[in-house]
Amino acid sequence: MKHRSVREVGPDRGVKTLPADILRSQICSNDDLSFLMEVHDGLSGAIAQRVGFKALWASGLSIASSLGYRDANEASWSQLVDVVERIVDSTELPVLVDGDSGFGNFNNARLLARKLRQRGAAGLAMQDSCFPKMNSFVGERHAIADIKEFSGRLRAVRDTVGQDLVLVARIEALIAGRPMEEAVSRAHAYANAGADAILIHSRKSTAEEILEFASAWQNRLPIVIIPTKYYQTPVSAYRDARISTVIWANHSMRAAIVAMRRVCGRIMAREGIASIEPHIATLDEVFNLLGYDELVRAEARYLPPDDKK
Template identity: 55%
Template sequence: MEAHNGLSAKIVEEAGFRGLWASGLTISASLGLRDSNEASWTQVLDVLEFMADSTRLPILVDGDTGYGNFNNVRRLVKKLGQRGIAGVCIEDKLFPKTNSFIGERQPLADVDEFCGRIKAGKDSQPDDDFVLVARVEALISGHGMDEALHRAEAYRAAGADAILIHSKLSSASEILTFAKHWERRCPLVIVPTMYYGTPTEVLLEAGLSNIIWANHNLRASITAMRETSRRIFETQSLTDIEGRVASVKDIFRLVGNAELEAAEKRYLPARATAKAVILAATGGDLGELTGQRPKCMVDIRGQPLLRHLTDTLSNAGIREISVVLGYGKETVQLPGVQTVDNDRYAETGEAYSLSRAIDRIDGEAIVVYGDILFRDYILDGVMAAQGDIVLAVDALGAKMKPPGRIRDLVRADLRFSGRYLDDEPAHLIEMSSDIAPEDIAGEWIGLARFSQQGTAWLREEIALLEKEGLLDDADMPLLLSRLGAKHHVVIHYILAHWLDVDTLSDVGDAMNFI
């Protein structure tokens, strides 16, 4: 499968392919250049080095014409070997090359001169496993079947390990005819870009040993980037983009951030990481689904709702997760998660549940409701936002839900503007279920981050609620409103891409969300 840089090489390996095609067309195009040797061979070599470092798969390089005569070929082969490249394919055309699909009856190299390039490459290869593939352009250049067979046999005799036979017809008739006459004298390689409708089984039965899917990753990325750029330009918003594209976490995974994290633990002094408390003491009212178990254990596509939530936290590097349980606590079986009991769940509120776990958090901490789901990027944004207390607030939430479904309405000193960059951060003024419609800035989704200072303030406020006799009945909106009256509680605005599971209809939505 085609790859044109280190990231696409990783994606190809992840898909399950057994080898990489480092395409001259797509490497050139990814650099913004034509496939006419505008990228020097040393520039291509730099790209190949990143690809070789990124994957364990063998890489067959599209070496164009070998970048010159026999002397250029043998230097190219030596340098490829030094970088761990498995093989090179050179084509019997003149340097500088022109892409095979441009123009008609392109001139071909002299057969004997090209055989010299093959011999020079084989004499210079770093080890016996290095492969040199000779690409025959006779069919695609309109020189006929006899010329193609003549050239292929000459190249095989010169030492080529395989022959790549190319055609630009929309059917595989030329290729199948060539294969029949070739009679498996050495391995045959094809690039079915034009005759993609031919079943692969037919090609394999004809004696073709390797198939190269030559440029489709780059072409797919162009389509995706063009559409994404168009949408963002037209809407000046990311609302319709986030959730449709790969997450930043996926990029981190592909490029190996986990390995770096492990290395940091091995070689750097230990550092503090955020902890999390999930509030999941109430049972919820989902009929039979919550008859014997709490809402957080309702199955969502084969995993409890709580597992999906803890996975999101773990993806952000949060390792110490405590869950406050009450109703049906004996049904909660979740490896790697600490639990705290609130046996008074029926007569107390969320602030009391949080107080039960307050000793589990120090330093930076995440507090989150146990019945919500959200995209990874939302947690990333909350973690990265500046502030000692940061709340994720959906600026559209109050408009998207029916009356009576929203309890955590937010009034802020600054509404969401819709601009990418706001000079001033927004701060919480009040959170409750009773805010005048004209004052509503959004809905708190049930996700908050506290810095070390923010955690200290949280502890103080819970202690004050207890001293005043208000702790048992206090909910999170009251607790956060009291904190907002004394300290800067920062609002991190989001636009959808989350949901809370309160009704049976929400369970269905959660299935689709996952």
């Protein structure tokens, strides 16, 4: 299928910047670190935009969890795409989507990419795991794909969507206990297959192997990291290593679990809501966050006036 050009013409015949252009400028062209905030629905996306983040990470773990599934490909690709559409519609920020392993072989991966482009996503991150995948931090069984086979998945995505999606190749070699040399070898292969950036993942509690990879890789493509486990490493270390992008990958979802559990518990214990009202968002905050004022203005413009006589 022929893909759209990277830039498209708007109704006024001017050039319109596509989400992939914006995301690419942050991940691939910045001299300083970029930060992507995890989101898992339209509400979390709106909050991340409101506090000042410039790009979003549609987390597979967080989306699956919000749907009541485990992060083991229990949620389908179509459910993922539907959630991404709501995130895109609720914000003005580019969204990099955690596409797991592409939900199958090259054909599944290119179908996913095509649908994400249609729904307005800016980028797709795919990991070199076998389908179905298991969350990187669960258990010890982490089968990874043959390098040539996964490179084929990447090429299929690139051939399908061109430059309309930023393509991030996520390497799980260190998660699977493979040597650093293999991680670097995979990065070279994935760069040749058309990746825009390399996401190197680790389950260690320090950033030692991430920084070792960055030193060996020598910035041939931008490096993206997810410091969920090595969270005590100062951000300055990533700048010094010339890492491009940091993803805060699951923190909105985890914060929501704590907050909801606390509120539900207090309501259950006290059989009332008076004590928790000062500690939760007001309805006015909800209405403001989701733009109810625009709806009121639109009603005044488009609906006939009420006849109260």
